[in-house]
Amino acid sequence: MTALQAVALLVVVVAGTAIVFVPDPLRQALVLSMFGLALTLLFFVFQAPDVALSELVVGSVGMPVIILAALRKIAKHADLREEEEKEGGE
Amino acid sequence: MSRRVRLLLFACAGPGLLAVLLIGLHGLPAFGDFHGAYGLVVDHLEPGQRHATDIVTALNFDLRAFDTLGEEFILFASVSGVALLLRHLRDEDEEAESSRSVADHRFAGASDALRMLSLVLIPLLVSLGVYLALHGALTPGGGFQAGVVLAAGPLAILLAGRYLALKRVAPEWMLEASDSAGAMAYALIGLGGLIFASVYLKNFLPLGTSGHLLSAGMMPLNSIAVGLEVTGAFLLTWTEFLDQDLLVSREEL
16 A cells, blocks of 8 residues: 555545534535545545546535535525514514 | 433444454455456456457446446436425426526625636536546546536536526526436437347447547447436436525525
8 A cells, every 4th residue: 555545545534534523514514525525535546536536526516515505495494484483472 | 312321332332343343354355456357357358359448437338238227227216306306395386487587696605716717617627528428438437427527517607606597508408308318328329239239238339449539339329328317417406406495595585
């Protein structure tokens, strides 16, 4: 194993652990995107450019976009429900 | 279950898991150490008999072409499911659709530098995607990779904060057509094998010279078909998800 491969493995371990320890889902989506980039690097240095190309888009753009859209929708629903409860209480 | 009990349970299970993992990892062969006969056969067969220089693509579109057919329809079915569920949630209404698309949605955070950068990214991503689709059998890449890169191109318009412009460049009917045409084209190429070579998905096109753009028989065609499908599938999924909050929020305002 070369030094580059060891570094890539280490970066993936750190980034993967970081996702778990970030409390806010919004920030978590961004760390997930970084994790996707780290995985891309890992696949590339382990001589799998085909997989790296897919992971580059799916991991660092595709998934976070869907998570961000879902988070926005959930936040809006929570806001609406709060307003309804306020109106009901008055 | 209280936090204390959970920690206690982990204190027992954790070391056990670690021990099993270490024993398992100890038995693994070293990286790059390969003893399978199958890989050697493929390495010998594909460049020689099929004139393909990228073995991964050759596996996907030649040796395991039938598996790829199944994977393609898994993607097709799941994207159809996403669209079906989310459109039902949105309570889609054609008239409301046209009245909504008058003004463009702008993100407060899209600075001039970000808009400029996304403008530069779009042609780069699209040309890289087209390159990957066409050179699937020659260099690392192929249909799926080309599809995701091509889909990321129009997504850069969203980065510039112009979501409705993205919907004009890639309207839903176009994405649906691209998704289904790609899936159908792959199945039809297979049918060509059944007609001209009497085996479904068997190569029936001339193999050409190794390294040339038009070589490796039907692999470039398969690559383009899969690329078309994946582009449509990814963009359609993203649009459906983004429609959920960007369009509905405008309606509610």
